[in-house]
Amino acid sequence: MNSLSLTLFDCVVLVTLLGLAWQLLATPDLFKAMVLFMSFGLVMALAWVRLAAPDVALAEAALGAGLTGPLFLSALHRLRGTRKGERRQQLDSIEHRGKIEKVTQRTSGRIIYLLLRILFAGLLLTLLVHLATILLHVEYENPGLGVFVAEQQEESGVISPVTAVLLNFRGYDTLLEIMVLFVAVVAVWSLATVRFSEKSGQVSPIQQGVVRILAPLMILVAVSLIWQGTHLAGGAFQGGAVLAAAGVLMMVSELPWLRLIPSLPVRLMLVFGPLVFLGLGVSCLADGRFLEYPGELAGFLILLIELACGLSIGLTLACLFVGGRPVDDLVDRGQLEEGS
Amino acid sequence: MREVLDLTGIVLIVCGLPFFLSGSLGLLRFPDIFTRLHALTKADNVGLGLIVLGLICQAGSLFEALRLLMVWLLVLIASSASCHLIARSALEKNIKPWMRS
Amino acid sequence: MTVLFAYKLGGLCLFFMGFTALILRSHPLKKIMAVNVMAAGVFLLFIAMACHGRVGVAIDPVPQAMVLTGIVVSVSVTALALVLACRIQETSGGAGSSEGEHPPQGDS
Amino acid sequence: MPTVSASFWMVLPVVLPLAGGLLCFLWRQRSLWLPLAFALVNLIVVIRLTRLLLIQGPLHYQIGGWETPLGIVLVLDGPALLMLLLTALCGAGVTCYARGYFAYRISAQKQPGRHERQERFFWPLWLMLLAALNGLFLSGDIFNIYVTLELLSISAVALAALSGKPVAQLASFRYLLASLLGSLSYLLGIFFIYRSHGVLDLGLLRAVVEPGSSMTAGLVLMSCGLLLKSAAFPLHFWLPPAHANALAPVSAILSGLVIKGSLYLLFRFWFDTFASLISPAALNVIGMLGILAVFWGGILALLQQRLKLLVAYSTVSQVGYFLIAFPLAYHDATLSVWTAFLFMILAHGCAKVAMFMAAGTMYLHSGHDRMRDLHGIRLVMPLTVFAYGMAGVNLMGLPPSGGFVGKWLLLTGAFDDGQWWWSVAIMAGGLLAAAYVFRVMSPLFQAPVGASIFDGRPTPALLEWPPLVLSLIALLLGLFAPGIMALLTANGGAVISGGLP
Structure with missing residues (x-):
C-alpha cells in the first residue's frame, strides 16, 4: 500500500x-x-x-x-405508526428518566449525577487511551494466516482468497453463520405478524415502472456477483443482499404478483441453502472429513453451495425486511385473530 | 494519443466537479425541499455524466467503458425516480413550494 | 503504518462512542444503532489489521472473512432487535394509551 | 491421531440438531416424533462419544481436513464431553417436557392457535440452540466460538420472547442488547489476540501464549464479554426478568444450559488456554464478585414473591459459586477444583432444569406462580413437588447430591491452601439456599385453603417425569463421582487435552 x-x-x-x-x-x-x-x-x-x-x-x-x-x-x-405520541417512544426509560429528574432537582443530586458522568467518561477515556497505546507500542504485528492461505490456495478450488477462507478453510464458520441468518428469520416470524394483502394503492406508477426495469437487472447483477465470488470480490452474501434489495424494491412498489406468504415453497426456499450446505458437508464424510471437498470437485461444489446459499440468503434478508410472519387475510384470518 | 486522452479525461473530470460542489452547496443553502431536489439532480445528472465521460477516456477496454456508461444510466434512472418520489410525498404532505417573498 | 494506525484508532473511537451511546441513550432504536456503530469499529480494526502495510506481505484474507461473517451476523441480529423493539411498542404501547384495541394477553 | 472413521462421530452433535432444526421448520405439523427423535439420537451419539473417549483418549477432528493454523479443529476431551452429556441429558428431558407442556396448553382450549404457533416455532429454535451449545463445547477455535456464541444468544433471545407477553419481550430485548455487547467485547478481544500471535486455534494459542499487554487486553476483553453473557454479579441485571418471564421449558433451557456455555468457556480460557497470563489478583477479584453474587442473589431470591423469579435469582446466586472456584483453582495443582467446577455445573444444570420445569407445571395448574397462593399444591401433584424438593437439596448442597460433591471439593481445596475465608462464603451461601428453598416448600406442604383454584385436570406423565428424573440424576450424581473422575482423566491422565498448567 x-x-x-x-x-x-x-x-x-x-x-x-x-x-x-x-x-x-x-x-x-x-x-x-x-x-x-x-x-x-x-x-x-x-x-x-x-x-x-x-x-x-x-x-x-x-x-x-x-x-x-x-x-x-x-x-x-x-x-411511529403505532401511537400518536411520537415523543413518548421511550419505552422503559420513562420511569428511569423520572427518577433521574427527581434526583437532579436537588443540587446535591445534580452534582452527584454530574460526577458520575465525569467518572464514566474518564473511565472510558482511560480505557481508550490504554488500548490505543497498546496498538501503538506493540510494533510487531504478526503476519497472520495470509501465508498459509497463499500456500494452500491451489487446493481450495477457488481463486479468490477470501472465498477460499469463507467456504473452504473455514467453511464451518460460514455454515454456522448461515444458520444464524436462518434463526433470525424464525425468530422474527415467531415474534410478529404482518398483514401482507393490504395494499395502499398509492404507489406512484413511475416507481412501479422503474422497479420493473431495475429488478431484473438487479437479479442479473446478484447472480453475477455470486458467480464471480469464486475468482473476484463477491460471493453468496453480497449476491444475496442484492437479491434481497430487489425483493425489497418490489415489495415496496407493491407489484401485484409478489406475495411472501409462508407457505411450503417459501419455507423450502429459506431452508434450501443451509440444507444444501449441510448436506454436501455430510456427504463429504463418505470418504473424508466433514466439509472436506474431494480435490477435483472442490471448485464446483463451492459454486453450488454459493448459488444455493445466495438464493436462500436473498429470501432470508427480504423476510427480515418484512419484519414479521406475513399473513394473508384470506388464508388464515382465524389464526391472526387468535394470535397476538 | 495516450496523453491527449488523459488530458481530455482530466479536463472533463475537472469540469464535472463544480456541478457536485454547487449541488452540495444548493443542498445546504436552498430554502425548501423542491429547490434542494433541483440542485441535487443537477449534480447527479451532469456532474456524474462529465466524470463518467472523463473516466471512459482512461478506460482500458470497451467493456469497461460500457460498464461506466451503465453506471451513469442507472444512476440517472434511480435519481430521477427517487427525486420524483420525494417531491410527490412532499406534495402529499402539503409542503408549499417556496416563493420569493 | 501511520495511516493504518489512524484507522485502528478510529475503530477504537467508534467502539467506545457506540458503547457510551448504548449506555446513555434510552430509545431502543438508538441503542440498536449504537451497537451497530460499535460493531463497525471492531470491523475497522480487523480490516486495518488485515492489510499490513508492508511491502511483499500478502493481505491476510482471514480477518476479511471474519469481518464478512461479522457483518452478516450483525445484520441478522439488528433485524431481530428491530422487530423486537416494534413488538414491545405495539403490545405494551406508550403510557396512557388506549388498551381496548389489543386482545387480552394470556398467561405466560 | 485416531482413525478418521471413528472420529466423525464428533461432528454429529452439531450436524444432527442443525438438520433437525431445518426440518422442523419445514414440516411444521405439530409432531412429537421429529424433535424427540433428534434429541434422543443426540443422546445416543454423546454416549457413543463417551465410549470413544474412554477407549482412545482426547480426540481432535480437523474440519475439512485442513491443518490447524488454517482450519478449524473440534476437540473432545473430558470436560467437553461432560458438558455434552449434560446438554444431551437435559435436552432430552426438556424436549419431552416441552411436548407435554404445549400439548397441555393446547388442550386447555384457551387460545389454542396461539399455543400451537408457539410450539411450531419452539422446536426449530430449540434444536438450533442445542446445536450451538454442542458446537460451543466442541470448538477449538476462538473465532468459531464467537459464531457459536452468536447462534446461541440469538436463538436464546428468540426463545425468551416466545411467550408473547410484553414483559417477556422487554426482558428479552435487554437480554439481546446485553449479549450483543458481550459478543462485541469478545470480538474485540479476538482482535487483540490475533494481532499478536496470528492464530485462532486454542491448542496453538496455548503453546505460544506469553505475557504481554496485547494478549492481556485481549483476554480481559474476552472475559468481560463472557462474564456479561454468564450474568456474573454486577452484570446480572438482564437475567432474572428474562429467565422468569419465559415459557417454562425455555426458562429451564436458559437457566440450566445457556449460561453454562459462557461460564465453561471462561474457566477453560483462564485455566487452560491462557493460563500463563493469569495473575492471582485477577482471580481474587473474580472470587470476590462470586461472593457478592452468592449473597446478593440469595438475599434477593428470599425476597421474591413469585416462584419463577425466586428460581431465577437463585441462578444468579449459583453463578457466584462457579466464580468462587476461580481463585481456588489457581493454587490447586491437582484436579480437584476442575472436578469441583464441573460437578457443580452438572449438578446445577440438572437441578435448575428440573426446578424450572417443576415450577412451570405448578404455574400451568394454578395459572400463576405467587408463592402465597400455592398452598396445598402438593396434594395435586406430589411428584412435581417432590422433584422440586430434590432439586432444592442439590442447591443446598446436601449429600449425596452432585452439588454436595462440588462444594465439598471446593471446601477441601480452600482449606488445603489456607484460603479458608472462601469457605465461609460457600457455607453461608448453602444456608441461604436452604432458606429460599424451604420458603417455597413450606406453603406447598400447608393445607390447601381452597382446592378450587387449581386446574382440575390430572398432570400428564410428560410433565411429571422429566423433572423428577433429572432431579434424581442430580441428587445421585455424587454416587457416580468415580466414573466421572475416570472420564476426566481418560487415557491421558490430564483433565484437558493439553494438560494442566
Whole structure:
C-alpha cells in the first residue's frame, strides 16, 4: 500500500466517519439519525475499499448501507405508526428518566449525577487511551494466516482468497453463520405478524415502472456477483443482499404478483441453502472429513453451495425486511385473530 | 494519443466537479425541499455524466467503458425516480413550494 | 503504518462512542444503532489489521472473512432487535394509551 | 491421531440438531416424533462419544481436513464431553417436557392457535440452540466460538420472547442488547489476540501464549464479554426478568444450559488456554464478585414473591459459586477444583432444569406462580413437588447430591491452601439456599385453603417425569463421582487435552 500518498483522503474518510457517528448517536431526531446511519455505512464502504478489502466493501454497501437502512426506516415507520405520541417512544426509560429528574432537582443530586458522568467518561477515556497505546507500542504485528492461505490456495478450488477462507478453510464458520441468518428469520416470524394483502394503492406508477426495469437487472447483477465470488470480490452474501434489495424494491412498489406468504415453497426456499450446505458437508464424510471437498470437485461444489446459499440468503434478508410472519387475510384470518 | 486522452479525461473530470460542489452547496443553502431536489439532480445528472465521460477516456477496454456508461444510466434512472418520489410525498404532505417573498 | 494506525484508532473511537451511546441513550432504536456503530469499529480494526502495510506481505484474507461473517451476523441480529423493539411498542404501547384495541394477553 | 472413521462421530452433535432444526421448520405439523427423535439420537451419539473417549483418549477432528493454523479443529476431551452429556441429558428431558407442556396448553382450549404457533416455532429454535451449545463445547477455535456464541444468544433471545407477553419481550430485548455487547467485547478481544500471535486455534494459542499487554487486553476483553453473557454479579441485571418471564421449558433451557456455555468457556480460557497470563489478583477479584453474587442473589431470591423469579435469582446466586472456584483453582495443582467446577455445573444444570420445569407445571395448574397462593399444591401433584424438593437439596448442597460433591471439593481445596475465608462464603451461601428453598416448600406442604383454584385436570406423565428424573440424576450424581473422575482423566491422565498448567 502506498501509504503516504493518500493520507489526505484517509483523513477525510476518518473524520467523516467519526463525525457521522457522533452526529447520529447524539442527535435526538430519530429520522435524522437514520439518514446519518445510512451515510455512515456508505463512508464505511469507502474505508473498506481504501483498506484493500473489496469483498467487505461490497458486503457493507449491499448489507450495511443498503439493507440495514431500510430495516431501520421501516422499524421507525412502524414505531411511529403505532401511537400518536411520537415523543413518548421511550419505552422503559420513562420511569428511569423520572427518577433521574427527581434526583437532579436537588443540587446535591445534580452534582452527584454530574460526577458520575465525569467518572464514566474518564473511565472510558482511560480505557481508550490504554488500548490505543497498546496498538501503538506493540510494533510487531504478526503476519497472520495470509501465508498459509497463499500456500494452500491451489487446493481450495477457488481463486479468490477470501472465498477460499469463507467456504473452504473455514467453511464451518460460514455454515454456522448461515444458520444464524436462518434463526433470525424464525425468530422474527415467531415474534410478529404482518398483514401482507393490504395494499395502499398509492404507489406512484413511475416507481412501479422503474422497479420493473431495475429488478431484473438487479437479479442479473446478484447472480453475477455470486458467480464471480469464486475468482473476484463477491460471493453468496453480497449476491444475496442484492437479491434481497430487489425483493425489497418490489415489495415496496407493491407489484401485484409478489406475495411472501409462508407457505411450503417459501419455507423450502429459506431452508434450501443451509440444507444444501449441510448436506454436501455430510456427504463429504463418505470418504473424508466433514466439509472436506474431494480435490477435483472442490471448485464446483463451492459454486453450488454459493448459488444455493445466495438464493436462500436473498429470501432470508427480504423476510427480515418484512419484519414479521406475513399473513394473508384470506388464508388464515382465524389464526391472526387468535394470535397476538 | 495516450496523453491527449488523459488530458481530455482530466479536463472533463475537472469540469464535472463544480456541478457536485454547487449541488452540495444548493443542498445546504436552498430554502425548501423542491429547490434542494433541483440542485441535487443537477449534480447527479451532469456532474456524474462529465466524470463518467472523463473516466471512459482512461478506460482500458470497451467493456469497461460500457460498464461506466451503465453506471451513469442507472444512476440517472434511480435519481430521477427517487427525486420524483420525494417531491410527490412532499406534495402529499402539503409542503408549499417556496416563493420569493 | 501511520495511516493504518489512524484507522485502528478510529475503530477504537467508534467502539467506545457506540458503547457510551448504548449506555446513555434510552430509545431502543438508538441503542440498536449504537451497537451497530460499535460493531463497525471492531470491523475497522480487523480490516486495518488485515492489510499490513508492508511491502511483499500478502493481505491476510482471514480477518476479511471474519469481518464478512461479522457483518452478516450483525445484520441478522439488528433485524431481530428491530422487530423486537416494534413488538414491545405495539403490545405494551406508550403510557396512557388506549388498551381496548389489543386482545387480552394470556398467561405466560 | 485416531482413525478418521471413528472420529466423525464428533461432528454429529452439531450436524444432527442443525438438520433437525431445518426440518422442523419445514414440516411444521405439530409432531412429537421429529424433535424427540433428534434429541434422543443426540443422546445416543454423546454416549457413543463417551465410549470413544474412554477407549482412545482426547480426540481432535480437523474440519475439512485442513491443518490447524488454517482450519478449524473440534476437540473432545473430558470436560467437553461432560458438558455434552449434560446438554444431551437435559435436552432430552426438556424436549419431552416441552411436548407435554404445549400439548397441555393446547388442550386447555384457551387460545389454542396461539399455543400451537408457539410450539411450531419452539422446536426449530430449540434444536438450533442445542446445536450451538454442542458446537460451543466442541470448538477449538476462538473465532468459531464467537459464531457459536452468536447462534446461541440469538436463538436464546428468540426463545425468551416466545411467550408473547410484553414483559417477556422487554426482558428479552435487554437480554439481546446485553449479549450483543458481550459478543462485541469478545470480538474485540479476538482482535487483540490475533494481532499478536496470528492464530485462532486454542491448542496453538496455548503453546505460544506469553505475557504481554496485547494478549492481556485481549483476554480481559474476552472475559468481560463472557462474564456479561454468564450474568456474573454486577452484570446480572438482564437475567432474572428474562429467565422468569419465559415459557417454562425455555426458562429451564436458559437457566440450566445457556449460561453454562459462557461460564465453561471462561474457566477453560483462564485455566487452560491462557493460563500463563493469569495473575492471582485477577482471580481474587473474580472470587470476590462470586461472593457478592452468592449473597446478593440469595438475599434477593428470599425476597421474591413469585416462584419463577425466586428460581431465577437463585441462578444468579449459583453463578457466584462457579466464580468462587476461580481463585481456588489457581493454587490447586491437582484436579480437584476442575472436578469441583464441573460437578457443580452438572449438578446445577440438572437441578435448575428440573426446578424450572417443576415450577412451570405448578404455574400451568394454578395459572400463576405467587408463592402465597400455592398452598396445598402438593396434594395435586406430589411428584412435581417432590422433584422440586430434590432439586432444592442439590442447591443446598446436601449429600449425596452432585452439588454436595462440588462444594465439598471446593471446601477441601480452600482449606488445603489456607484460603479458608472462601469457605465461609460457600457455607453461608448453602444456608441461604436452604432458606429460599424451604420458603417455597413450606406453603406447598400447608393445607390447601381452597382446592378450587387449581386446574382440575390430572398432570400428564410428560410433565411429571422429566423433572423428577433429572432431579434424581442430580441428587445421585455424587454416587457416580468415580466414573466421572475416570472420564476426566481418560487415557491421558490430564483433565484437558493439553494438560494442566
